[in-house]
Amino acid sequence: MYIEMKNDALNSLKNVFKQLNYEIPENINLEFPPNPKMGDLATTISFQLAKQLKKSPMDITSEIIDKIEISNLFEKVESKGPYINFFINYEMFSKKLLKSIDNSYGQLKNTNKKIVLEHTSANPNGPLHIGHIRNAIIGDSLKRLLICAGNNVHTQYYVNDMGRQIAMIVFGMEKLGLNIDDELAKSYKDNSNNYDSKNENIHKKNDTLPGKNNNSSKSNQNIDNTNTNSSNNYNNLNNNIDFEDKIDHQIGKLYFKVNEKLKEDETLNKEVDSLIKQYEAGENHNLNKIFEKAVDSCLLGTKETLAKLNIKHDDFIWEGQFLRNGDVDKVIDGLKATGYTSEEEVLQLNLEKFGIEKELILRRSDGTSLYSTRDLAYHMKKSQEGDIVLDILGSDHKLAIDQISIALELLNQIAPEVIFYEFITLPEGSMSTRKGVFISVDELIEEAIKRAIFELNERRKDLDKVELEKIAEEIGIGAIRYYISRLSPEKHITFKWDEALSFERGCASIQYAHARATKLLEKSGHFEDNKLDIAIEDIEDNWILNEHEIDLIRTIAKFPLFVEESATIMRVHPIAQYVQDLANSFNKFYKSQAVIGCETELARLLLVDKTRIAIKNALDILGVKAPVKM
RNA sequence: GGGCCCAUAGCCUAGUUGGAUAGGGCGUCGGACUUCUAAUCCGAAGGUCGGGGGUUCAAAUCCCCCUGGGUCCGCCA
Numbered sequence: 103m104y105i106e107m108k109n110d111a112l113n114s115l116k117n118v119f120k121q122l123n124y125e126i127p128e129n130i131n132l133e134f135p136p137n138p139k140m141g142d143l144a145t146t147i148s149f150q151l152a153k154q155l156k157k158s159p160m161d162i163t164s165e166i167i168d169k170i171e172i173s174n175l176f177e178k179v180e181s182k183g184p185y186i187n188f189f190i191n192y193e194m195f196s197k198k199l200l201k202s203i204d205n206s207y208g209q210l211k212n213t214n215k216k217i218v219l220e221h222t223s224a225n226p227n228g229p230l231h232i233g234h235i236r237n238a239i240i241g242d243s244l245k246r247l248l249i250c251a252g253n254n255v256h257t258q259y260y261v262n263d264m265g266r267q268i269a270m271i272v273f274g275m276e277k278l279g280l281n282i283d284d285e286l287a288k289s290y291k292d293n294s295n296n297y298d299s300k301n302e303n304i305h306k307k308n309d310t311l312p313g314k315n316n317n318s319s320k321s322n323q324n325i326d327n328t329n330t331n332s333s334n335n336y337n338n339l340n341n342n343i344d345f346e347d348k349i350d351h352q353i354g355k356l357y358f359k360v361n362e363k364l365k366e367d368e369t370l371n372k373e374v375d376s377l378i379k380q381y382e383a384g385e386n387h388n389l390n391k392i393f394e395k396a397v398d399s400c401l402l403g404t405k406e407t408l409a410k411l412n413i414k415h416d417d418f419i420w421e422g423q424f425l426r427n428g429d430v431d432k433v434i435d436g437l438k439a440t441g442y443t444s445e446e447e448v449l450q451l452n453l454e455k456f457g458i459e460k461e462l463i464l465r466r467s468d469g470t471s472l473y474s475t476r477d478l479a480y481h482m483k484k485s486q487e488g489d490i491v492l493d494i495l496g497s498d499h500k501l502a503i504d505q506i507s508i509a510l511e512l513l514n515q516i517a518p519e520v521i522f523y524e525f526i527t528l529p530e531g532s533m534s535t536r537k538g539v540f541i542s543v544d545e546l547i548e549e550a551i552k553r554a555i556f557e558l559n560e561r562r563k564d565l566d567k568v569e570l571e572k573i574a575e576e577i578g579i580g581a582i583r584y585y586i587s588r589l590s591p592e593k594h595i596t597f598k599w600d601e602a603l604s605f606e607r608g609c610a611s612i613q614y615a616h617a618r619a620t621k622l623l624e625k626s627g628h629f630e631d632n633k634l635d636i637a638i639e640d641i642e643d644n645w646i647l648n649e650h651e652i653d654l655i656r657t658i659a660k661f662p663l664f665v666e667e668s669a670t671i672m673r674v675h676p677i678a679q680y681v682q683d684l685a686n687s688f689n690k691f692y693k694s695q696a697v698i699g700c701e702t703e704l705a706r707l708l709l710v711d712k713t714r715i716a717i718k719n720a721l722d723i724l725g726v727k728a729p730v731k732m
Numbered sequence: 733g734g735g736c737c738c739a740u741a742g743c744c745u746a747g748u749u750g751g752a753u754a755g756g757g758c759g760u761c762g763g764a765c766u767u768c769u770a771a772u773c774c775g776a777a778g779g780u781c782g783g784g785g786g787u788u789c790a791a792a793u794c795c796c797c798c799u800g801g802g803u804c805c806g807c808c809a
Contacts, residue, residue, distance in 0.1 A: 129749080136752060137752085140752075146751055149751065149789090149790085152789085158789095159789085183752075184751090184752095185751085185752065225809065265808080265809050266808065267809070447807080448807055458735095459735085466807045470807090472808085472809090477809095496803090497803060498803055500735085500737085501805065502809095524737065525802075560771095561770095561771070577771090588746095588757095593744095594738065594801080598744095600758095601743090604757090604758075606757090606771060607771085608757080608758090610771050611772080613771085618769060618772085621768075621769070623768095625768060675745095675746080679756070682756075682757080686756090689772055692768075692773090693764095693770095694773085696768060
């Protein structure tokens with residue numbers, strides 16, 4: 103509705119400019135005034151015109167105000183100083199708005215664009231840790247946002263099966279007798295086909311944290327401190343969790359141990375190198391199977407963790423295929439043909455002409471391939487699959503992706519658009535899978551749910567256990583996702599438990615507003631099967647909107663605008679802020695007057711129902727569930 | 733040493749294609765539950781927008797310099 107209204111305002115302005123014989127400016131800026139008293143839309147166009155017309159902004163504004171004609175969505179248009187302010191006709195606007203909202207509210211029309219979005223793509227050498235979730239949550243929310251904005255989005259997880267890390271894991275399994283338990287891996291696989299049974303797969307043990315062996319107790323201690331310093335009731339809830347039975351955690355431990363062994367005896371590195379070479383050659387089928395099993399097992403655990411966060415990829419693309427299907431060779435041949443390569447000891451692509459000092463190495467002196475070349479082949483595939491290629495990357499990849507982008511352009515392929523994010527670190531420093539210093543996402547989720555259960559127990563004595571756990575999970579996951587998606591990605595995050603898992607005024611309060619709205623509708627007797635039996639034609643004739651209703655209407659109406667603008671800049675944090683504003687606006691409305699039993703009950707019920715839909719759909723973009731009870 | 737990112741109240745943060753009184757939230761202080769759920773609402777205090785120059789009718793926003801933090805500059809991935 104705002105989009106429509108903006109267009110109306112723009113047309114009115116353009117018509118005035120025609121009448122006044124002014125050149126119509128290219129960008130007519132329409133914005134929200136700082137205060138609703140100043141209207142609902144405003145333009146500073148007079149400032150822009152002042153210079154070229156050599157008149158004062160005030161004069162231009164009054165000329166415009168004299169002549170302008172507005173559509174019936176507006177009540178009036180006024181000048182305040184040089185600003186031109188449009189005021190909505192809320193009687194007209196609210197009815198039109200309420201009528202236009204259905205369950206798909208916020209969904210924009212199809213753009214016919216296909217976007218290939220790669221996100222997460224963590225190395226399969228251990229469980230996801232909290233450094234990885236920023237990628238996963240931004241990626242998944244962006245997917246949801248871009249779909250909502252009318253795009254066709256295909257998400258991919260790039261599986262690094264060729265890296266040194268994987269060879270190290272295989273080395274550990276084969277040569278150091280650090281085998282992961284076959285029976286366990288098998289039964290795990292059987293169980294985890296059904297993601298609904300996920301919690302049963304996590305057994306709590308009063309043991310040390312996964313991957314945090316003796317020498318990393320420092321980190322453990324510090325995390326403990328963060329918790330005890332905070333004045334909450336969650337002490338000792340944390341730190342006693344082990345995910346020993348979860349396969350990716352096992353692999354993480356194995357990886358840690360191999361690292362220790364290699365530190366003790368550096369000659370073992372040669373054996374790892376030999377494994378890499380053999381796997382790259384691909385001729386030892388037995389070895390291939392072992393590599394695949396190691397990667398697949400880890401991935402199984404990763405997928406389960408992601409599923410708990412409501413994240414699902416459309417496809418998993420294995421890196422090794424690009425070597426075996428000849429794509430890497432094609433890339434190399436293609437780049438050689440451009441004339442920008444040189445070969446002495448190694449084959450490299452020279453990029454000084456493109457403003458990058460650092461050359462891109464395409465092939466090792468021993469003839470084996472490198473990650474970036476394989477990644478280049480992968481990007482070529484993505485470029486052929488979609489109209490837009492979108493990568494979510496840590497900011498440490500900036501140089502690498504710049505190099506790859508230039509190479510892609512040389513090969514006449516689409517360079518990716520990239521969303522960079524800064525790191526999440528612990529108060530005591532960076533995380534490292536290699537050193538076994540990290541907080542796993544599984545731990546974080548477990549803790550989030552525990553805290554949510556604690557809160558629910560305090561507030562709702564009436565819920566049965568099954569209900570309570572389901573709601574607690576929705577709240578806990580919501581808190582985690584909201585914590586990440588509310589921030590702009592270029593902000594560095596120092597992880598703190600209480601900031602990550604806040605239930606006041608954060609996501610929980612938004613979910614609460616949704617539950618409240620739903621409960622109210624149910625209580626009214628007009629709401630069944632998630633549907634309200636009131637139409638706009640049914641509402642009372644004497645409905646005159648009060649300030650809270652107007653504020654709510656205004657906020658609901660902005661939703662598609664936020665979707666459009668957020669999708670354009672490929673940022674999800676405005677949606678997070680928006681849905682909080684919406685919940686806020688609803689809570690104020692809810693508190694200020696009764697709905698059931700008031701004179702305009704039907705009108706208000708309709709407004710509540712549309713609010714419910716808007717909150718639900720906005721939360722859905724953030725990958726957060728909207729509970730009907732909490 | 734060079735490149736990129738960040739710096740906004742005690743804490744977290746939005747706003748950065750220049751525009752109206754710098755928005756939120758946490759925390760603090762003071763109020764509101766016999767009421768459709770208080771994970772809520774009402775009110776208050778709290779700001780040299782890291783520092784210094786400059787451009788402009790107008791700067792958190794643009795330009796230059798500086799300070800502090802992060803990150804990259806591997807035949808690692």
